[in-house]
Amino acid sequence: MPKKGYKSLSVKDDFYTLLERVYTERLELLQRHGIRSVSAWVNQMVDAFLTEGETHRVEHIKSIEKVVKMRDKELNKVVTVKLVKGVMVCWECGSSRCIHSDYARQIHGHYVSLQPSK
Numbered sequence: 801m802p803k804k805g806y807k808s809l810s811v812k813d814d815f816y817t818l819l820e821r822v823y824t825e826r827l828e829l830l831q832r833h834g835i836r837s838v839s840a841w842v843n844q845m846v847d848a849f850l851t852e853g854e855t856h857r858v859e860h861i862k863s864i865e866k867v868v869k870m871r872d873k874e875l876n877k878v879v880t881v882k883l884v885k886g887v888m889v890c891w892e893c894g895s896s897r898c899i900h901s902d903y904a905r906q907i908h909g910h911y912v913s914l915q916p917s918k
């Protein structure tokens with residue numbers, strides 16, 4: 801039974817073993833990004849995958865330390881996202897969960913893929 805507010809998904813044993821192995825190999829890197837479980841890691845990857853299509857809407861302009869600037873083609877304006885206390889906050893939407901902050905997280909290196917590290 802998942803804890804309150806959560807649902808569970810089933811995956812084949814082999815796939816879970818693969819996820820757990822890669823997670824363990826990258827434990828230090830993932831933990832530096834605030835990911836503390838296989839479940840949190842899978843959630844982050846699925847979230848990045850689902851928002852990937854939307855990010856074609858935005859185009860990277862530049863990144864300076866804790867600031868990512870991008871052009872939003874739909875809004876036709878420059879949008880600024882800033883890293884505030886470890887959270888990407890969009891100055892346009894006032895949110896940390898919008899297309900701009902998601903894109904900034906990917907640009908800022910908070911996206912960690914399933915591919916083996918080299």
Ligand SMILES: [Zn+2]
Nearest residue numbers: 890893898900
């Ligand atoms: Zn935004």
